Amino acid sequence: MSIRVRFFARFRELLGNEVIAEPSSPGTSLSGLVRQIAQKNKEGYAAIFDEKGAFREFVIVMRNAKRVDTSEADRVTVADGDEIAVFPPVAGG
Amino acid sequence: MISHARASIIPVAGRGSAMTLSERERERYKRQILLFGEEGQERLKAAHIFIAGAGGLGSPVSIYLAVAGVGTITIVDKDVVDQSNLNRQVLHADRDIGRKKVESAEEKLSAINPDIRVNAIEATIDKSNADRLVRGADGIVDAMDNFPTRYLLNELARKKGIPLFHGAIRGMHGQAMTILPGDFPCLACIFPRAPPAEVFPVVGTTPGIIGTIQANEVIKYLTGTGELLAGRLFLWDGIAARADEIAVERDPGCRVCSGTGPQKRKKEKP
Numbered sequence: 547m548s549i550r551v552r553f554f555a556r557f558r559e560l561l562g563n564e565v566i567a568e569p570s571s572p573g574t575s576l577s578g579l580v581r582q583i584a585q586k587n588k589e590g591y592a593a594i595f596d597e598k599g600a601f602r603e604f605v606i607v608m609r610n611a612k613r614v615d616t617s618e619a620d621r622v623t624v625a626d627g628d629e630i631a632v633f634p635p636v637a638g639g
Numbered sequence: 640m641i642s643h644a645r646a647s648i649i650p651v652a653g654r655g656s657a658m659t660l661s662e663r664e665r666e667r668y669k670r671q672i673l674l675f676g677e678e679g680q681e682r683l684k685a686a687h688i689f690i691a692g693a694g695g696l697g698s699p700v701s702i703y704l705a706v707a708g709v710g711t712i713t714i715v716d717k718d719v720v721d722q723s724n725l726n727r728q729v730l731h732a733d734r735d736i737g738r739k740k741v742e743s744a745e746e747k748l749s750a751i752n753p754d755i756r757v758n759a760i761e762a763t764i765d766k767s768n769a770d771r772l773v774r775g776a777d778g779i780v781d782a783m784d785n786f787p788t789r790y791l792l793n794e795l796a797r798k799k800g801i802p803l804f805h806g807a808i809r810g811m812h813g814q815a816m817t818i819l820p821g822d823f824p825c826l827a828c829i830f831p832r833a834p835p836a837e838v839f840p841v842v843g844t845t846p847g848i849i850g851t852i853q854a855n856e857v858i859k860y861l862t863g864t865g866e867l868l869a870g871r872l873f874l875w876d877g878i879a880a881r882a883d884e885i886a887v888e889r890d891p892g893c894r895v896c897s898g899t900g901p902q903k904r905k906k907e908k909p
Contacts, residue, residue, distance in 0.1 A: 554874050554883065555812040563879070604834040611886035613829055631885050633874070635830045636809035638839035639696045639784035639846065 547572075547626040551583055554633035560590030569624060576609060577601065577619035580632055594632065606633050658684045658710065664754055668708050679862035680708060686861045687711035689773050691764055691792055692782035693740040694718070695841060696806050698730035699850030700780050700857075705748045705755055707858050712748065713758040715772055716740040727843035764788050769795050778860060780853055781805045781826075786833030793818065793826040794895055802860055806846075806853040809839045811877030813849035816887070817856045817868040824870055828890040845877055 552564040565583050581599060584591040594605055601607065601616035608614065608631040614622055624630070658681055665672065668680050675683075688709050690697050693716035701714055720728070720735040720743055728740075735743040745759035762768060764783075769791055773779060779796050781803055783789050789805070796803035796818060803818040805826055818825050852873060859865045872885045891897055 552883070554885075555809070555876070558876060559878065563881075604832055606829065608829075608885055608887070611888045613831075613887075613890055633885075635786070635834045636807045636812055636814055636839075637784065637786055637834050637836070638809045638841055639692055639694055639782050639807060 549579065549624050549626070549628045549630060551580065551630040551632065554631065555636060556634055557590065557593060557632055560587050560593060573623055575620050576607065576614060576622040576624055576630065577616075579624050580607070580619075580630070593634075604634060606635060607631070660684065661754075664708065667752075667754070671707065675862040675864060679864070682861050682863075683708045683858070684710040686777045687713065687775055688778050688780060688857055689776035690714045690780045690782055691788065692716055692784065693728075693730060693744040693759075694724065694782065694784060695727040695808065695843070695846030696850040696853065697744075697780075697782035698728050699847050700782050700806075700854045701730060701744060701748055702751060703851060703854035704780075704857060705752045705757070707854070708752065709755060709857070709861070711756045711758070713760065713772070713776060714741060714744050714748075715760045715762050715764055716744070717761060717763040727841055727846050729843065729847070764791065766791060773799065776801065778802045778804060778857060780857060781807075782850065782853070784839075785836065786830070789826060790833075790895075796820070797825055797896055804853045804856050804860075806849045808841060808845045808849050811842060811845050813845050813875040813877070815849050815852045815856070815868060815873045815875075816871065817860070819867065819869045822889065824887045824889045825893060825896040827895040828893045829872060829887050831890075831894070842877075845875070848875055848877070 549567045551567055553561045567579055569579055584594050596602055607616055610629055660680055672680050686709050688704055690701050693714050704712055718740050720731045720738050720740055722736050730747050731743045739761050741759035741761045745757050748757045773795055778801050779792050781789055781792055793803055800820040805818055806815045856868055870887050872887050874883045
C-alpha cells in the first residue's frame with residue numbers, strides 16, 4: 547500500500563515536499579498517518595497539530611481532491627493510491 | 640481536474656454589443672490582438688472588472704489589466720500609502736506616502752493607459768456597501784489581505800453569477816484560484832475557516848507573481864482563452880521555485896454554495 551502525502555507552504559519548509567507513505571497496518575487513519583510523518587520534525591508537528599494531537603483549526607487536508615473535515619480525520623481510513631495534501635491557507639495581499 | 644465547456648461560461652463581456660476599437664487602440668494592443676484577435680480585444684474593452692484592494696496584489700493586477708485594455712476598472716481601498724507598503728505595492732511611489740491609495744492608483748493607471756476608465760473608490764468593503772460597489776462588474780478580483788472580506792466577495796460573486804479571481808500570499812508563498820459561477824468549488828469549499836490574523840511577512844515578488852497570475856486569469860476569462868484555474872488551486876513556493884496545483888472539488892456541505900445548484904449570471908441594471 548502506498549499513499550502520497552504532499553505538504554505545502556510553511557509545512558513544506560518544515561516537513562519536506564512529499565512522502566510516499568506505506569502504513570504498516572491496514573485501517574490507519576488519515577490523522578494517524580499525517581501525525582506519524584509530522585513527528586520527524588517537532589516544529590512541523592506543532593504547526594499542524596495542537597497539544598492534544600488534533601489538527602489545528604485552519605489546517606487544510608485534502609484527500610483525492612476532496613477536503614476532509616479535520617475534526618473527522620481520525621475516522622477516515624486511508625487507502626492504497628490515496629493522494630493527501632496538507633497545507634495552511636495564506637491570507638496576505 | 641474538472642473539465643468544462645468554455646463556450647458556455649464565457650459571457651459576451653460587458654453590457655450590450657462589443658465596442659469597436661479606435662485606430663490608436665489597434666496600434667496599442669497590436670501585439671496581443673495577434674493572440675486574441677480584434678474580437679478578443681473588444682471584449683476586454685467592453686469589460687468591467689472590480690479589484691478589491693490597491694495593495695500588494697491589487698498593484699500588479701490593476702497595472703496588467705490597465706495595459707491589457709480592460710475598458711473599466713473599479714478599484715477600492717480604504718488605506719493611505721505607508722512607507723512600509725513600498726517594498727511590494729508597486730502602484731505607489733515614495734512621493735505618495737500619506738496619500739489615499741485609490742488617488743495614487745487612479746493617477747498611475749490613467750497615466751499608464753488613458754484609453755480606459757478607472758473608478759477609484761475609497762471605502763472599506765463590508766456587508767452594507769459590497770453589493771453596490773460591485774454593481775455592473777463582470778468579475779471580482781480578490782486582492783484583499785483578510786479572509787472575512789474574501790468570504791463576503793465569494794458570497795457576492797456567487798449571488799451575482801460572476802467569477803471571483805482569488806489570490807493570497809505570505810512570505811514567499813502564494814495561492815490562486817479562479818472561482819466560476821455554476822458547478823465549481825467556491826472559496827469556502829476549500830477554506831471554510833479563516834487562518835489567524837497576523838502581520839504577515841512578504842517580499843514584493845510574491846504578490847507580483849500571484850497578482851500577475853490573477854490578471855492573466857481575468858484576461859483569459861474575458862477573451863475565452865485557454866484553461867482557467869477553476870477547480871484547481873495553484874500554489875507557488877518561491878523558496879523552492881516550484882509551482883504545484885491541487886485539484887479541488889465542490890464541498891456538498893459548503894455553507895456558501897451547497898444546495899444552490901449551478902447559477903447563471905444575473906442580469907443587472909447598468
